[in-house]
Amino acid sequence: MLKIDHLSKRYVTGAEPVEVLTDVSFEMAAGETLALEGESGSGKSTLLHLVGGLDQVSGGRIVVDGTDITDLPDHKTAQLRRETIGLIFQQFNLIPSLTVASNIAFHARLSGRHDPEWSAYLAEKIGLHEHLDKYPEAISGGQQQRVAIARSLAARPRLLLADEPTGNLDEATADQVLGLMLESATEAGTAILMVTHSTRQAARMQRRLTLSRGRVQGVPAQAAVS
């Protein structure tokens, strides 16, 4: 499903290039859930963005669902995001000019895999069917994140990338939202790569991987493939 091979990423911001990721390798199988842990600045989010084709790698390879995305042009990575990958961020996932219902359907329609029943089911499941006609600014942060999850899964992506999706929520809400995400992903057959700070939440994933200063910690690269 996902194969990351000796990946590195450097940013040139000041005089000195800063290496954010160094020689990162691991793989994920279809439908697998993996927690990506690490301190602030360890490169978790960067890794996620690279996998999502939102940023360019400096070295190594990323293969998503059989496609090497390392050197893909802009419009191909955009296509990958439309059709194969779902993305959930910590905040501002939603399109403010569209209603909750339109937001949920947006990604699916964009990818050409819109299934109204599935979307309705997801809306029902995340408990937002009463708020479908509202605009994102009219609902709470937790509700917004739930809409983001529903939207990502409505397109039935092969891989869901989540960057601290519950980071802005209180613990109880966070648990609930994560539960919904895991359940729905299982139903959709979607693999999840989730960046998190929370050990509690990481523990709910099938596997955990820790990044430290841009390197995978503890488990040797090969061992991660199992």
Added chain:
Amino acid sequence: MNVKPFISLCFVNIWLGAAAMAQGFAGLGGDAEGFALPQRGYVFDFPADHGPHPEFRIEWWYLTANLRDADGVAYGLQWTLFRSALEPVERPGWDSPQLWLAHAAVTTPTGHHVAERRARGGIGQAGVKAAPFEAWIDDWHMQGPSLDKLALRASGTDFSYQMQLEAKGPLVLHGDGGYSQKSASGRASYYYSQPFFDIAGTLTLPQGDIAVTGHAWMDREWASQPLGASQVSWDWFSMAFDGGDRLMGFTLRDTEGGAYTAATWIDTEGGATAFADGAFRAEPLATSTVAGRQIPTLWRAQLPEKGVDVTVEALNADAWMATSIPYWEGPVTIRGSHAGRGYLEMTGY
């Protein structure tokens, strides 16, 4: 009566854009530039000298009158024609260097009506002929078989008058046989008067026609450079006392606050006595606000050698001549050692 030269020279500047007063003075103080100068000992030739003298820079025919209607209400009347020359010659046609300006006014105890006329010489729009006498500008005229018997007419937007005048006495020469000195340094003009006119006629005012009678005083003066550079203003008095004597006096004030005065005492027979600088004195006693300025409208005038010590009070303080070059001119009432009526002119305020 040095007032007028200033006015008459300045009026040529009117259409050039209201020259500053100071500029006008500078012009007056300048040299004669080919213009003739008055000479002591000149013998007047009448009636020829009633006519214009184009070789002199400035000249005027200046008539003022104190009038009463049937009810005894007092009025004042003015008819003035100024000549001003750009060159000391007259040429026929539009190219004439002679310019003419005229003022007419009627003063009542409560009102003051003013009109102004302007013309250039050479084309017949304005001029003066000595005999038979005719002075005119547009539809205004002062004319008759001789200077002793005249018809007078003027009109403005809100008034007009028609008068008949008859001289009851001789002409009076001021200064030294008509040579009138205007400053200690010797600037002078030719100056004579006819102070003995009887006048009668009709004033047409907004309130209607009014028949009036009274006496009038005509001044004739011509010169080329009568004012000193430092002389800034003047006050001129003509007084007709109830006893029949008459007095002309003027004060020329300069920038240093000094004054040059002259006067002529005229007895009932027309005998004239000229008084040198300092004999005549005039001091303001009270002022009125007229046209935004402080104008002395109550004076004390003295000529001790003739026992004259009078107050001179304006009939109407508002006798402001709002013409191209504004000044004050109006009828006055005289009280004190002598009683009577007269005219006062003030410029430079």
Added chain:
Amino acid sequence: MTRPGLMALMSHWRRNPWQLATLIAGLALATALWCGVQAINAEARASYQRASDILASGDLEQMRKRDGTTISTDEYVSLRRMGWQVSPVLEGNFTVGGQTVRMIGIEPMTMPRPVGFENTENTIEDASRLRVHPDDLAIFANIDVEVQGDAGRSPGTALGDISTVQQVLEAPDQITRLIVDPIQPVGLPPLPDQYVVEGRTGQNDVARLTRSFHLNLTAFGLLSFAVGLFIVYGAVGLAFEQRRGVFRTLRAMGMPLRQLMILLALELGVFALVAGGLGVALGYFIAAALLPDVAATLRGLYGADISGHLRLRPSWWLSGLGMALAGTGVAAVAALIKLARMPLLSFNHPRAMSMHALASGRWLAGVAMLLLAAGVVMSIWGQGLIAGFSLLACLLLGAAFCLPLFLALTLEGAGRLSKGVLAQWFWADSRQQLPGLSMALMALLLAMAANIGVSTMVSSFRLTFTGYLDQRLSSELYLRLATPQEANVIVADLAARGVTVLPIMSVDARIAGLPAEIYGLRDDATYRENWPVLHSVPDVWDRLAAGEGALINEQLARRNDLHPGDMLATGDRILGVYSDYGNSEGQVIIAEAAFSQRYPQKQATHFGLRTNDPVGLAADLRARYGLTGEALIDQKQLKAFSLSVFERTFSVTSALNLLTLSVAGLAILISLLTLATLRLPQLAPVWALGLTRRHLAFLEVLRALCLALVTGIFAIPLGLALAWVLLAVVNVEAFGWQLPMFLFPAEYLQLGALTLLAALLAAVWPAIRLARTPPDKLLRVFSNER
């Protein structure tokens, strides 16, 4: 607190210099446009004033000989000696080596008020000198007159004392006309019959029409003011919007609201002054660039004495600064009120203002309805030019305030109709952007409406006027002779040659207390085919020829509410009403026979000639009878002349059109640039969901074009309404006659294309910036990290 507060406020500008630049540029350009138009207006007005004092088109009445001959010195003096306060003017052309100078000789002593020689530095000697433009000095090199160069004079004209001009023109004893002093003495005898006093607006049809040109400029000034105000409002409003975060932080740190508001007011005051100053300077250049055309137009119209020299008149540069300050002030009040109401703690991201485009649109539309209602009330009950201009203002502002609602409804409709997910998002997103763009779009609306309105007015004017010339001046040649004797000889000669001679006879009269002219007209196909009759009874020409009544001009009809069938005070039944553009007086036309019967002493000296060979006939007449100047006028030349005048008017109008649109385009640019930062949270999710930045950028440009297009469509009816008000209300109030309105679809299309081009140019740069936004900047939207 003040110092750090000020530093915090200023640091925003330091970090976003282009925002500051656009704010200043917006203010400066708005000021410049206003100021430039004002400058041209002030200059034109002053020139007009100057010209009108000397020339026949002015405020003073003119006296001429009824028979058209010159006035002699003796005649002048005899009028003066009657008491008539008149001042002579001699006019004529002086030609040397193919160069012609229009000479005007005046008599300064009797001139009603100081004219021409405005300089107080003049001395007596100046009077005899001829005043000419420095470029024309050479023409007088061999003439024995004193000539003085005066850059304030128009090239091709000379002003001097009448004696000097008589000498140069070798016309001693000649006076062209007399200026009648408004102050006349009581008891004035009646004017001898050989003289005629012409009304204040003079005798020249062309000259009378020029006031409309002036009105055109005034209207442009007003419109540019409105456009400028919107731009200033938008720029200042956005400057506040951008710094919400800073304000909140400052307030949270304990800065009192009062102090913050004072600081902001001060800051804006400084900006307004700086930008206003820049704008005034820029306006000066705009005016200086356009003025030669305006001057040429007016010179053409008045025949003389318009200076192409621009002066720094306090009236316009002060108004420019005032405009910058007032506009900023109005905008600042609204923004400060918003600031005062802003909650201290709010988690809202500085989003592009409100979501509720429809709600705020409705509110504005409510205000708009009030304004439009006021306009209707004014058009029904109001009177005079002020009511006309107020109606104009109400219409413009009302329509502008309607625009947001109109756009919101249009976009909503488009969203409903669209099927694709991207299209739906596109419309929804466009609607969300409306509040941020509406000020700029209102400015664009006003700019385009103004352009349509003024173009329509000028074009209608041209069409009407040239049409009018065709109709009224339908004869090929016009002959104006001095005496009936001369006329008899020449007319007999012409008749023998088979030339149709149409006598033009008129007398002055008073109808309903106002001056009017009565004309006797020969029944001829020339008139039947061409005369611009507006309404009439059937068989109007037959009945006129039969002496059954009269035709009257529109002015007389409007003033006295007369219609065909009514009786005139002269005892004639009104058979018809015809248009008579530019005339301010009433006119009555009766049949030639009736005229001769009524006014037997009148003999025609003025004729229209119909001929197939006007050039040959004119040359022949000139040679044979020594006719010069106004005595023989070739109608074609007159038309060519007036057309050339309009061409210049057009060049000024199109230049101003382009400028207004550019300024409106800049307003859009400012708004888009400002919105760009605020829009990242709206665009980032769409990007993350699989749209490339280029695709998004393309959509942004498309959005700007769509909004401009909808605005443009809305602007067309508004512009036409504007033109209608200018032609049918303002013009009637100003001059007493209505200009028919013509439509120029091709011109509107061209304007529409220009508007889209302006919007495109404005949108391209922000779009390129978006396409090049680094991904990490977009990603930053999603996380609190970094």
